Amino acid sequence: MNGPDVKPDVKPDVKPSVAPGVRFGQVSFVWRPLLVFVTLLLAAATFLVFCVSIGVGDFPIGLSRVIATILGRGERVDEFVVMDLRMPRALAGLVVGIALGVSGAITQSIARNPLASPDILGVTGGASAVSVFLVTVSGGTATAIVSSVGLSAAALLGGLGTGLLVYFLAWRRGVDGFRLILIGISVSAVMEAITTWLLVTADIRDVAKAQAWLVGSLDNRSWGEVRIALWCTLVLLVVVASVAFQFKPMHFGDEIAAGLGVRYSMVRAVLLLCAVLLAAAAVSAAGPVPFVALVAPQVAMRLARCPTPPMVASGLVGALLLIGADLVARTALPISLPVGVVTAAIGGPFLVYLLVRANLR
Amino acid sequence: MGTTAVERPAPRGTDARRRRVVGLGMLVVVLVAAGVVSLAVGARSLSPAEVWHGLFAAPDSDQRLTEIRLIVRTVRVPRTVLAIVAGIALGVGGALIQGYTRNPIADTGLLGVNAGASFAVVSVIAVFGLSNPFQYVWFAFLGAAVAGVVVFGLASIGRGAGNPLTLALAGQGITVFLAAMTTAVALTDLASLNALRFWNAGSVAGVGFDVIWPVTAFIVVGLVLALAMLPSLNLLNLGDDVARGLGVNIALSRTVGIVAITLLAGAATAACGPIAFLGLMVAHVARYLTGPDYRWLVPYAGLLGAIVLLVCDTVGRLVVRPGELDAGVLVALLGAPFFAVLVWRGKFKNA
Numbered sequence A: 001m002n003g004p005d006v007k008p009d010v011k012p013d014v015k016p017s018v019a020p021g022v023r024f025g026q027v028s029f030v031w032r033p034l035l036v037f038v039t040l041l042l043a044a045a046t047f048l049v050f051c052v053s054i055g056v057g058d059f060p061i062g063l064s065r066v067i068a069t070i071l072g073r074g075e076r077v078d079e080f081v082v083m084d085l086r087m088p089r090a091l092a093g094l095v096v097g098i099a100l101g102v103s104g105a106i107t108q109s110i111a112r113n114p115l116a117s118p119d120i121l122g123v124t125g126g127a128s129a130v131s132v133f134l135v136t137v138s139g140g141t142a143t144a145i146v147s148s149v150g151l152s153a154a155a156l157l158g159g160l161g162t163g164l165l166v167y168f169l170a171w172r173r174g175v176d177g178f179r180l181i182l183i184g185i186s187v188s189a190v191m192e193a194i195t196t197w198l199l200v201t202a203d204i205r206d207v208a209k210a211q212a213w214l215v216g217s218l219d220n221r222s223w224g225e226v227r228i229a230l231w232c233t234l235v236l237l238v239v240v241a242s243v244a245f246q247f248k249p250m251h252f253g254d255e256i257a258a259g260l261g262v263r264y265s266m267v268r269a270v271l272l273l274c275a276v277l278l279a280a281a282a283v284s285a286a287g288p289v290p291f292v293a294l295v296a297p298q299v300a301m302r303l304a305r306c307p308t309p310p311m312v313a314s315g316l317v318g319a320l321l322l323i324g325a326d327l328v329a330r331t332a333l334p335i336s337l338p339v340g341v342v343t344a345a346i347g348g349p350f351l352v353y354l355l356v357r358a359n360l361r
Numbered sequence B: 001m002g003t004t005a006v007e008r009p010a011p012r013g014t015d016a017r018r019r020r021v022v023g024l025g026m027l028v029v030v031l032v033a034a035g036v037v038s039l040a041v042g043a044r045s046l047s048p049a050e051v052w053h054g055l056f057a058a059p060d061s062d063q064r065l066t067e068i069r070l071i072v073r074t075v076r077v078p079r080t081v082l083a084i085v086a087g088i089a090l091g092v093g094g095a096l097i098q099g100y101t102r103n104p105i106a107d108t109g110l111l112g113v114n115a116g117a118s119f120a121v122v123s124v125i126a127v128f129g130l131s132n133p134f135q136y137v138w139f140a141f142l143g144a145a146v147a148g149v150v151v152f153g154l155a156s157i158g159r160g161a162g163n164p165l166t167l168a169l170a171g172q173g174i175t176v177f178l179a180a181m182t183t184a185v186a187l188t189d190l191a192s193l194n195a196l197r198f199w200n201a202g203s204v205a206g207v208g209f210d211v212i213w214p215v216t217a218f219i220v221v222g223l224v225l226a227l228a229m230l231p232s233l234n235l236l237n238l239g240d241d242v243a244r245g246l247g248v249n250i251a252l253s254r255t256v257g258i259v260a261i262t263l264l265a266g267a268a269t270a271a272c273g274p275i276a277f278l279g280l281m282v283a284h285v286a287r288y289l290t291g292p293d294y295r296w297l298v299p300y301a302g303l304l305g306a307i308v309l310l311v312c313d314t315v316g317r318l319v320v321r322p323g324e325l326d327a328g329v330l331v332a333l334l335g336a337p338f339f340a341v342l343v344w345r346g347k348f349k350n351a
Helices: A033-055 A063-070 A076-111 A123-136 A141-147 A149-170 A176-202 A204-214 A223-244 A249-253 A254-259 A266-288 A293-305 A311-331 A337-358 B013-040 B048-056 B061-100 B113-128 B133-155 B163-186 B189-199 B209-236 B240-245 B248-273 B279-288 B294-319 B325-345
Strands: A021-024 A027-030
Touching: A021 A249, A021 B294, A033 A063, A033 A076, A033 A293, A033 A311, A063 A076, A063 A204, A063 A337, A063 B189, A076 A176, A076 A223, A076 A293, A076 A311, A123 A176, A123 A204, A123 A266, A141 B189, A149 A176, A149 A266, A149 A293, A149 B133, A149 B189, A176 A204, A176 B279, A204 A337, A204 B163, A204 B189, A223 A266, A223 A311, A223 B013, A249 B048, A293 A311, A293 A337, A293 B163, A311 A337, A337 B133, B013 B048, B013 B294, B048 B061, B048 B163, B061 B163, B061 B209, B061 B248, B061 B279, B113 B133, B113 B189, B113 B248, B133 B248, B133 B294, B189 B325, B209 B240, B209 B248, B240 B248, B240 B279, B279 B294, B294 B325
Parallel strands: none
Antiparallel strands: A021 A027
């Protein structure tokens, strides 16, 4: 069988566009005006939705007052509502969306497979299994763990542990993308099986609680949880940015990348570790939100008409998706649903729409 | 099964071909042995003689023998038959979906089949208040079929029609959407959630022949379609241009292939619930055993799927006595570590 298709969107009768290259010292990239435009547009949209999301609530605040307050020139009342009450939730959405989007872009690029996502690197599966275990198994140890470190912290440890387990299981003279994905799928399958089994044997009320946690939520975020995720994500993004420019040639495969001077085993190992850690940071802030990491890079790729998932745009699409879904969930829906459900309900069809539109063109 | 699709000698001469035939024969033997064990093992263990009696003896007045006959005919035989049929379907489906999407991590759930079935199950429970699993089997099949048709239809619109990548991503998009809807229903309706968790585990137990026969009929149709398309699937994997040049009707071959996958995976899922990972796993193992020739790979994957599902179902009856562990759960718990070891040892390098 052939490997996964690497250049899916190249249409046979369209001439390959000659994009000019730009180089600053060691950093070089292809100048894509559309990508820059789309990225700026996404950033603006994300900021707008972010502010709207903060403004909407039982105590509505106008958009201009929200922006003024964020910039530090707001009134006392607004400041309390915006910074203390609503900012953690909105910021959690932003951070989780960006972390998942970038993590997905890295995974899909390295695996050179659009079906890959950090969901199958084990982080989500591990976090789910641990949290469902703690919710459903009532007993001395489980209760003690929950009361001492909290559910999300325990879930984070579970996710991180599983993610690193996958990472090191796949390590054999360096990390190979394909091996990592297959091992990730197997470990995730085990975790899912454990989760399923726990749900089957548990009391139905606990199952409802666990199920709500399983899809990820932004309810009741506090600054404490958000701050950790925020700093972790920022640091990881800096690391990703510092090695990412070496990354483009890797889409051509290992041999060509090595020929072009990329230390691909090092770059790949660092980037994949970052992908695992970013997914874990997202889990710590919102629980295992599914699908964002899978959908966001593919949507970004199609919006910007790039041949490979663009990192920055993927992160922004993730953030827009998550904050937007949270806004919809809070304002437009008659029943209250966790943000993970709404994200998937919007993101999936939108991806299909982009696919169909590309085919009709 | 293997001989139907063979038209030319295998490329590496008759030696490789003989080895593959022998391997296929061995898998059949293992499957038969696993079937016999599956009939004998359970909450009440039976000796081979008792199994034989239960299968073929005429009814008589002996209380104990009547009981054995009842156990064998109404419990053991149906679940053994279903494990074999569903295992073959999922194994063949897994190999085919990887072939038609040219993606080594594609699974039988990719076309939205599992998500469609789950959504149908929670919906009919929430709307009509059905509580008996046998009432929603056919809704599950309907949901799986509709999801498969929608995915294939969306991927076939316009010029990029049949592009494997479009198909895979459209499948993911629809799956994501249906999974979200399923969760939304399950979170608002406790009865649906309760049914969903059992449905999700994936089990071959407790399904009667009134369900198994129709499901088998669908699967047989799917198998016939699949086997007819195997030679052209080999050519498709050389790339569309080469395949077209060699005289393959690409659109027809893809359409028939996708219909076959939907029938196989949809019917199996309707009867057993979503059994994830089985198809993906056996497809890789089969490719490792036979090489990339789909005329051999697909029969191997089918037999391996049946063996794995049957063994997992049998083991599931033994590990938590007197309860049972669902086959779907055990497939992942037993199969995945084994699979991971094979991956780690670099067995699937060229997949």
